[in-house]
Amino acid sequence: MAICCYESAASKLISISTSPPTNLSKPNTCFFSVSQTLRLRCNLSLPSKTLVTEPQPLFTSVKSFAPATVANLGPGFDFLGCAVDGIGDFVTLRLDPQVHPGEISISDINGNSSTKLSKNPLWNCAGIAAIAVMKMLNIRSVGLSLSLDKGLPLGSGLGSSAASAAAAAVAVNEMFGGPLSVSDLVLAGLESESKVSGYHADNVAPAIMGGFVLIRSYDPLELIRLNFPNEKDLFFVLVSPEFEAPTKKMRAALPTEITMSHHVWNCSQAGALVASVLQGDLKGLGRALSSDKIVEPRRAPLIPGMEAVKKAAMEAGAFGCTISGAGPTAVAVIDDEERGREIGDRMIEAFIKEGNLKASAMVNRLDRVGARLVTSIPR
Amino acid sequence: MAICCYESAASKLISISTSPPTNLSKPNTCFFSVSQTLRLRCNLSLPSKTLVTEPQPLFTSVKSFAPATVANLGPGFDFLGCAVDGIGDFVTLRLDPQVHPGEISISDINGNSSTKLSKNPLWNCAGIAAIAVMKMLNIRSVGLSLSLDKGLPLGSGLGSSAASAAAAAVAVNEMFGGPLSVSDLVLAGLESESKVSGYHADNVAPAIMGGFVLIRSYDPLELIRLNFPNEKDLFFVLVSPEFEAPTKKMRAALPTEITMSHHVWNCSQAGALVASVLQGDLKGLGRALSSDKIVEPRRAPLIPGMEAVKKAAMEAGAFGCTISGAGPTAVAVIDDEERGREIGDRMIEAFIKEGNLKASAMVNRLDRVGARLVTSIPR
Numbered sequence: 001m002a003i004c005c006y007e008s009a010a011s012k013l014i015s016i017s018t019s020p021p022t023n024l025s026k027p028n029t030c031f032f033s034v035s036q037t038l039r040l041r042c043n044l045s046l047p048s049k050t051l052v053t054e055p056q057p058l059f060t061s062v063k064s065f066a067p068a069t070v071a072n073l074g075p076g077f078d079f080l081g082c083a084v085d086g087i088g089d090f091v092t093l094r095l096d097p098q099v100h101p102g103e104i105s106i107s108d109i110n111g112n113s114s115t116k117l118s119k120n121p122l123w124n125c126a127g128i129a130a131i132a133v134m135k136m137l138n139i140r141s142v143g144l145s146l147s148l149d150k151g152l153p154l155g156s157g158l159g160s161s162a163a164s165a166a167a168a169a170v171a172v173n174e175m176f177g178g179p180l181s182v183s184d185l186v187l188a189g190l191e192s193e194s195k196v197s198g199y200h201a202d203n204v205a206p207a208i209m210g211g212f213v214l215i216r217s218y219d220p221l222e223l224i225r226l227n228f229p230n231e232k233d234l235f236f237v238l239v240s241p242e243f244e245a246p247t248k249k250m251r252a253a254l255p256t257e258i259t260m261s262h263h264v265w266n267c268s269q270a271g272a273l274v275a276s277v278l279q280g281d282l283k284g285l286g287r288a289l290s291s292d293k294i295v296e297p298r299r300a301p302l303i304p305g306m307e308a309v310k311k312a313a314m315e316a317g318a319f320g321c322t323i324s325g326a327g328p329t330a331v332a333v334i335d336d337e338e339r340g341r342e343i344g345d346r347m348i349e350a351f352i353k354e355g356n357l358k359a360s361a362m363v364n365r366l367d368r369v370g371a372r373l374v375t376s377i378p379r
Numbered sequence: 380m381a382i383c384c385y386e387s388a389a390s391k392l393i394s395i396s397t398s399p400p401t402n403l404s405k406p407n408t409c410f411f412s413v414s415q416t417l418r419l420r421c422n423l424s425l426p427s428k429t430l431v432t433e434p435q436p437l438f439t440s441v442k443s444f445a446p447a448t449v450a451n452l453g454p455g456f457d458f459l460g461c462a463v464d465g466i467g468d469f470v471t472l473r474l475d476p477q478v479h480p481g482e483i484s485i486s487d488i489n490g491n492s493s494t495k496l497s498k499n500p501l502w503n504c505a506g507i508a509a510i511a512v513m514k515m516l517n518i519r520s521v522g523l524s525l526s527l528d529k530g531l532p533l534g535s536g537l538g539s540s541a542a543s544a545a546a547a548a549v550a551v552n553e554m555f556g557g558p559l560s561v562s563d564l565v566l567a568g569l570e571s572e573s574k575v576s577g578y579h580a581d582n583v584a585p586a587i588m589g590g591f592v593l594i595r596s597y598d599p600l601e602l603i604r605l606n607f608p609n610e611k612d613l614f615f616v617l618v619s620p621e622f623e624a625p626t627k628k629m630r631a632a633l634p635t636e637i638t639m640s641h642h643v644w645n646c647s648q649a650g651a652l653v654a655s656v657l658q659g660d661l662k663g664l665g666r667a668l669s670s671d672k673i674v675e676p677r678r679a680p681l682i683p684g685m686e687a688v689k690k691a692a693m694e695a696g697a698f699g700c701t702i703s704g705a706g707p708t709a710v711a712v713i714d715d716e717e718r719g720r721e722i723g724d725r726m727i728e729a730f731i732k733e734g735n736l737k738a739s740a741m742v743n744r745l746d747r748v749g750a751r752l753v754t755s756i757p758r
Contacts (some may be wrong), residue, residue, distance in 0.1 A: 079647035216651045224654050224663075257636040263645070263673070268458035270652040271645045272595045275603050278657045284603075294642070 015120025042173045054138045055176040059376045062175050063092045066166035066371035067210070068152055068364075069159030070236060070331050074292040075269035076321040081159070081202035082212040083367035084236050089160070090149040090374065091126055091167035093175055097241050104130050111150035112160075121146070123162040125192045126168035132188035133172040136180060144172070155247065156240050157325035162203030165192035169370040170208065175216040182209055185371075187221060197247070203325065210370030212277050228282035234366040237313065237332040238324065240349040241357035245303060245327040253298040286319025286333045296322055297325045303354020312350035316343040337363055433517045434555040439757045440473045441554050445750035446589070448538030449615060449710050450581040453671040453675075453701040454648035460538070460581035461591040462746035463615050467644040468539070469528040469753065470505055470546035472554055478522025483509050490529035491539075503527070504571045505547035509566035512551040513641035515559060523551070535619050535627065536704035541582030544571035548587065549750040561588055564750075566600060570743055575628070582695050582704065589749030613745040614719045616692065616711040617703065618726040620736035624682060624706040631676040641672050663700025665712050675701055682707045684734020691729035695722040697735035716742050 027268035071081035071355040089111075099105050106119040106127055121127025126148045134144070142368035146168060152160040169188040173180045180188075197203075205213040205223050212226040228234055258266075269291040276284035290310070300306040301325060309330045313321040317339060330347060334340045344361030351359040388482040450460035468490075478484050485498040485506055500506025500523045505527045513523070523545060531539040548567040549754035552559045559567075568583035576582075583591040584602050591605040607613055637645075648670040669689070679685040679702060688709045692700040696718060697711035709726060723740030730738040 034749045075646065076650070077646070078643045080650065156653050214647065214650050214654060216647060224651060226654060254639060256639055258639060258642045260633060260637060261636055263637045263642050265456045266642070267454065267456070267646050268593065268595060269651045271455070271459065272603060274650040274653040275593060275605060275657065278654065 159203035166207035289320035308354035508544035538582035545586035668699035687733035
């Protein structure tokens, strides 16, 4: 059982904002503006000594869930993502007298690819995020043990690491009564993401907040939640081939320079994507999703059959289709579950026929909630 | 008095869409989807022979108005624009038996820079747009004369040519009972814009439609109207220096290649700008307006004092500031008219002090209506 202190992670967390602390009695300046969209802004200026009073645990055990996420969304490359209902990771967190106070251990990892993951909390997405939250809360009096149940496969383009981090961050926060804000939790998740997949919040922010989230800036961290209208249905057809998309290769495929005309095109499509989400225009959303002229054309050829899969999805009636995250999962959108299954079948066929890859499909709704408490046992 | 036939302009108009006509009895396929935003899509496939029945004029004279517009809006470069209330161009259109049926003449041009404008309808923004609408309507039985009253100065970055085109297009359409759709009118306006300032709809679309308009695509022309909430106030502080921004130089200053990081940044700000408009988040809108890392940094140094003017606007409390269109006008946004005047004064001072340029300021509301009929005299 690996055990670690949270100090090292915490010192990293401070680097999230380069702004100097302006008010030490108020380390996190956050504001919420809730109308049709939720906007979060957080000037995190954690002082080197934590100033908040240590909260007491309300539970002996909590279990949390965080959903899968689709990042990039075509022209939303690197700043837009959304959460997908029904699939994700679970974290069970327990007060553990065998763990040194102020520390956390990872007791079990089960599910998808569990043997590939480290139980050292410093090298595990869930562990890093949990440690970051413990630091924010100044937890010194109790030890915790964490059990991770992976519902998501690694490296599939569905935000696997972000889901683990989000579930862990929420679990620790809920264990102590939920004193942290959503943006604090995203910062904790970012601490984890930066170690495993780069300093990007386009998976972890929607994994925590649910719905669509636009990452407006990192310093300060500023997130805009884009509410897709409640009365409208939105289904994602997620088709994952048995193929490992080499992350380095996918990054290396990106152009370093972009022409002005492609920039203007993608920018306008990003704007159209945001407008389509907010107005619940699913067809418009699909068209925007499909319209990327910068990233998808470079990455799709690296995933065998991807171009044919997109074509098959569109011919089967999908409103739009692109690569989920860095792939290899393909994501299509539609407004009807049954129709989604048919589209998924056509996409699977195309992966087999054109890419010589077996694939599996899921049809899932937009997750509007994000990471959440599932069960809890009071003390 | 110059007179011309509309044939040559009309043949140009056909080139707007490369799609072949699929249904000759239905030359324009347009649909409207009105919710929080208005989306217009138009597959214009004008046949070489106009098939619609010629409408009869309802008036002997009509007078129309089209507002000034602010294009680009920082990260919305080349695809986003909005209309500004209270300033613009007027067009008076008369049935004129002295003009050959099916033709149009320009009788007068008054107001700002009127002596610089051609009275040849083929070389005048209003004339070109009027001819395009006459062609769409198949006007063959009456002749028209047009009088243009320029409220907007030329080359100021306030959409002067677009306002003339929009007012003329609306005047001709209204003269015959308004049979054309908004997207047809934008296409007519584009015919004019393409001859004087390039094939861009980010001035003429908001000049016709009012509010904020996102140009999603040109082939087919697809426009998304972004409704800024009615209950919220939005004022533009427009400060125009006595300086001619050399259009060629302003275009030449644009980078041909853009780094990936700048692309992602501007894309995310464009998304944030769209979200801010739709949710009525004026501060967010201002921040997005100010955030362009691609175009403004290249163009601002070409307008003496512009960087200091932006700084002065922000220090005086503006929510955001950038160059209006290609300049030289600077535009700032605020939610209060009186405060807007103070900001304008500071911006004028900065133009004088840092740019050695005299300047004048206006504070105007968002125009939510677009080009409109002002008066009409029935037959």
